[in-house]
Amino acid sequence: MTDRALVDALGALQTAPPVRSAAGRRANCHVHLPPNFSAFPTLGSALESAAGEGISVLGASNYYDFGVYAPFVTGALAQGIWPILGIEILTGRDDLAALGHRINDPGNPGRLYLCGKAIVGIADPNLAAQALLDRINEGDAERMAEMAEALDAIFLHHEAVHGYWDAEAIRLMLAARYGVPVATVALQERHLALAYQEALFEAVPEADRGERLEAILEAPLPCLPTDPVGVQNAVRARLMKVGRPAYAPEQFILTEEGVRLITELGGLPCYPVLSDGAKPLTEFEATPEILARNLVDAGFRAAEFIPGRNAPDRLRADVRALREAGILVSAGTEHNTPDRIPLVPHCAGGEPVPADVAAAFWDGACAWVAIQDRALSGEALPEGDLAQLAPEGADRLGTP
Numbered sequence: 001m002t003d004r005a006l007v008d009a010l011g012a013l014q015t016a017p018p019v020r021s022a023a024g025r026r027a028n029c030h031v032h033l034p035p036n037f038s039a040f041p042t043l044g045s046a047l048e049s050a051a052g053e054g055i056s057v058l059g060a061s062n063y064y065d066f067g068v069y070a071p072f073v074t075g076a077l078a079q080g081i082w083p084i085l086g087i088e089i090l091t092g093r094d095d096l097a098a099l100g101h102r103i104n105d106p107g108n109p110g111r112l113y114l115c116g117k118a119i120v121g122i123a124d125p126n127l128a129a130q131a132l133l134d135r136i137n138e139g140d141a142e143r144m145a146e147m148a149e150a151l152d153a154i155f156l157h158h159e160a161v162h163g164y165w166d167a168e169a170i171r172l173m174l175a176a177r178y179g180v181p182v183a184t185v186a187l188q189e190r191h192l193a194l195a196y197q198e199a200l201f202e203a204v205p206e207a208d209r210g211e212r213l214e215a216i217l218e219a220p221l222p223c224l225p226t227d228p229v230g231v232q233n234a235v236r237a238r239l240m241k242v243g244r245p246a247y248a249p250e251q252f253i254l255t256e257e258g259v260r261l262i263t264e265l266g267g268l269p270c271y272p273v274l275s276d277g278a279k280p281l282t283e284f285e286a287t288p289e290i291l292a293r294n295l296v297d298a299g300f301r302a303a304e305f306i307p308g309r310n311a312p313d314r315l316r317a318d319v320r321a322l323r324e325a326g327i328l329v330s331a332g333t334e335h336n337t338p339d340r341i342p343l344v345p346h347c348a349g350g351e352p353v354p355a356d357v358a359a360a361f362w363d364g365a366c367a368w369v370a371i372q373d374r375a376l377s378g379e380a381l382p383e384g385d386l387a388q389l390a391p392e393g394a395d396r397l398g399t400p
Helices: 004-015 044-052 069-078 094-099 127-157 165-176 189-203 206-217 227-238 255-264 288-299 310-324 353-377 386-396
Strands: 027-031 057-062 082-092 111-117 269-274 301-304 328-331
Touching: 004 069, 004 353, 027 082, 027 328, 044 069, 057 069, 057 111, 057 227, 057 353, 082 255, 082 353, 094 328, 111 255, 127 165, 127 189, 127 227, 127 255, 165 189, 165 255, 189 206, 189 227, 206 227, 227 288, 255 269, 269 288, 288 310, 301 310, 310 328, 310 353, 328 353
Parallel strands: 027 057, 057 082, 269 301, 301 328
Antiparallel strands: 082 111, 111 269
């Protein structure tokens, strides 16, 4: 179904003048916006925060529904921010799963988180893209419904909620909270943990909460019983992960199907790097050289970092290896937890991103601006290193 509002917003993006941000070279190419689980209560608060930090380029990487993207485009341009449209997809590689090799999910061999950017075709997806999106959404919805039912049984058994709190009720609650249509809410594990934490806080007096939670979790509470985020994290860890009582197996498409979905939507696949965010490092990313070789072999032309996971030295080594291999690099923060960290990316422990790495990330952001511009106009991408498009994107931004 054609999203007329998004068609109009993308048309305005094509003709928009340069944003000419006074702050200049600040970009964040990967955030999650509500109704995805997000640090931001509203789209407006995300854009205000980005403008306040001098972000020139902001990339959204939402899961599976894109109803927020039309107001994201128009709102970003109004704030002097260039919007990049993206997607994040859970996929799998059977060949690496069979070998027990981990990719960018440290706990699941063969599991590969995949990003796509410049997905301008989401305004009117073709039949192939829509079929894949429907498969993803249906499988995800089935899993969330199963997990919500299991959580409800656990919490009811311990008299910690009032009434039946199923997946549809949680979707209705989130739609009302974010002011969006119910159809645009794609539930995530964090949404379920949030709903049950809030229900428990409402139903159980504070004095009884710790004891009740420890009975539910069958373990000591790792946080204060008044800490909502800590309780949410404990619910996920103790009840919703593999081998826990509310776990349901994740349903995902093959990586090659994810790549096809992104390209059918007019975008470009991008590999999210975990690196030393996993300890020990995964087999796929064991060294910068192994990571670069694997990405080239898999056909990736772009990769993205969440530097908050990484030590500066390892980040620099990874970026250097990928750039030498002709792979475009960019960076983001995710903002998919309640923590309100800065939108300007930093390394682990709040350490600054090294200046040479930050320059490479800025080139990547500018290149994404140019790639998206070309996608909107139907212009082909050049062969070779996509960082060659950085000057074109910088010119579009009006940033020297």
